[in-house]
Amino acid sequence: MSDIDPIETDDAPSNDNPYSQGVRAGDTLYVSGYGPVDPGTGAVVDGDIEAQTNRVLDNIAAVVDEAGGDGLADVVKVTVYLTDLEDYERVNAAYGARFGEEPPARVCVEVSRLPDDVRVELDATAYVG
Numbered sequence: 001m002s003d004i005d006p007i008e009t010d011d012a013p014s015n016d017n018p019y020s021q022g023v024r025a026g027d028t029l030y031v032s033g034y035g036p037v038d039p040g041t042g043a044v045v046d047g048d049i050e051a052q053t054n055r056v057l058d059n060i061a062a063v064v065d066e067a068g069g070d071g072l073a074d075v076v077k078v079t080v081y082l083t084d085l086e087d088y089e090r091v092n093a094a095y096g097a098r099f100g101e102e103p104p105a106r107v108c109v110e111v112s113r114l115p116d117d118v119r120v121e122l123d124a125t126a127y128v129g
């Protein structure tokens with residue numbers, strides 16, 4: 001029996017591309033990269049970069065919850081992908097408000113382009129033991 005399980009939830013975006021929303025391997029959950037896509041409509045949400053960052057974090061939290069974790073509280077590592085580092089401070093403000101005093105470890109990089117031409121994408125690792 002495998003201790004590796006793909007995670008599936010209607011509360012986070014899904015598509016036909018070849019990746020799982022998340023994969024739990026023992027106590028560790030790997031959450032795929034998400035843009036600010038509404039899981040109900042499958043569309044990129046309207047709104048400023050802060051609203052888009054919050055949508056991405058909601059998507060990640062939904063996958064952690066589905067894996068038996070406690071949303072963002074169980075996230076230990078995040079990678080932030082921005083198409084414009086000029087958004088860095090505004091993303092930090094929205095992001096920081098969600099994680100509080102003990103945020104996860106993080107990497108932030110600027111990239112030339114992201115799927116759906118979104119401005120922000122995050123992936124995450126969570127401890128769900």
Ligand SMILES: C=C(N)C(=O)O
Binds near residue numbers: 017019032033034115
């Ligand atoms: C959007 C993605 N996470 C992907 O294409 O891998």
